[in-house]
């Protein structure tokens with residue numbers, strides 16, 4: 360073995376690993392490790408940069424694409440490209456987290472009537488004449504208290520509750536208060552317990568957000584968010600699934616469970632509440648994220664016929680999935696529809712109320728995949744387009760998630776100069792989804808990108824291109840800005856291609872669903888644009904690039920974090936808790952792979968129309 364020392368924020372951590380271990384894999388073994396490896400270790404993104412001191416393998420050709428020989432000599436390397444040959448000290452160089460994430464607020468508007476209940480039960484104290492088990496005693500009392508006809512479903516009393524009851528029932532009294540979720544007991548509450556709190560979680564491939572909500576008022580009392588720490592295994596779901604094929608679901612389950620536990624600790628601490636006040640956690644995410652959180656191998660989702668291990672709503676004990684919490688609470692894993700239409704979309708449907716409307720509405724979530732739902736109270740259809748993570752920045756050379764320093768707006772000033780803004784007004788670090796769409800729209804409008812998606816070289820520019828833009832065009836790409844470390848941020852021909860593929864997939868998906876539903880865009884009452892991207896994107900830019908149909912411009916509304924809002928609804932409304940389970944079964948899923956109609960539309964949508 361060799362000794363690997365990791366230095367982060369001045370703290371040293373040491374591990375022994377077999378000689379010849381890949382450095383990225385070795386780093387993934389450190390607890391709570393926060394590291395960017397968007398391409399999942401293929402050597403194609405150049406973002407897993409580390410400073411290495413020690414014996415490692417010689418530079419690979421891929422590394423030379425991203426690092427100059429001078430940089431390589433200084434010890435800067437790509438973690439996924441090197442193997443450890445002797446003892447080494449490593450410091451990660453680029454880390455996109457640590458920075459606060461721009462998070463979406465989610466609110467609940469409606470009657471507060473949570474699926475959690477506090478029920479006081481009375482029972483006869485145990486004695487030599489009455490030696491019934493605690494299970495039977497409590498179950499009988501619960502049956503009486505809930506006025507149920509049949510004996511209460513005693514076998515469902517969870518083990519941690521039996522443990523808690525054993526002291527209480529024998530020693531003390533003849534009554535206690537139980538906290539129930541959907542009629543099943545989970546905890547013993549103090550006599551004067553209030554309605555308590557719940558936490559709604561949206562596990563995005565890129566960002567994880569958790570909302571603390573008061574179950575009495577329905578008010579959100581705290582939000583925490585961070586980049587999903589599974590990013591060490593790749594920026595998109597396919598890389599994450601590939602990592603499971605290589606080393607099982609365990610490492611990524613531990614990463615997300617550790618992260619979520621720390622978020623819960625922070626919420627409890629910052630709101631200054633007691634752990635005992637927490638009644639439960641609801642969780643939404645795409646199907647692969649739901650699998651990875653549950654520690655279930657998702658590999659069959661990634662290849663035809665794309666079969667998930669589970670899609671139903673599950674209520675699991677935190678003791679199993681979040682063992683670091685100081686108490687056991689129910690975790691409500693929201694249902695999914697298919698391998699590519701996950702619980703995040705089901706939650707989004709709940710939040711936007713699509714199923715209850717008289718006129719068809721659309722929900723579009725452009726994240727790692729582009730999921731689209733269309734329907735009303737009569738019928739709902741949904742599809743998922745393999746748009747890829749271009750709009751989350753992962754496949755764009757200078758792309759970033761929505762973090763401070765990400766260029767989020769690009770526009771032409773009245774003096775025809777290109778201007779940009781960054782999140783939190785920080786010095787630029789890269790460009791995020793809304794900035795990418797703005798930039799693409801600008802390039803298309805001014806003819807710097809032609810109809811076929813070709814980024815024109817300097818000597819082919821049309822005569823009327825504004826001077827400032829003309830000066831930015833280089834052989835290697837379009838100059839956006841100088842990064843804070845002095846490097847130039849360039850939008851390359853390959854970046855244009857990535858956006859082109861992604862926009863064509865989403866636009867074609869929208870057309871297929873309209874066709875499937877038998878309506879034209881003019882019949883849609885509203886388009887809810889979900890997610891961080893949906894909130895920050897400039898609609899006109901999205902229409903100019905052809906990502907969204909122009910006919911819908913007036914009816915497109917940013918919907919915020921609909922996955923988080925749906926997860927909140929499940930905590931705050933017993934009706935929605937029930938409804939969400941039915942909803943998942945009421946959607947007709949339209950499979951696009953192998954669909955001729957989709958293929959044709961996809962090819963058509965590859966073109967940009969100049970305005």
Ligand code: FES
Pocket residue numbers: 395396397398399400401402403404405406407437438439440
């Ligand atoms: Fe190493 Fe992408 S280049 S993870």
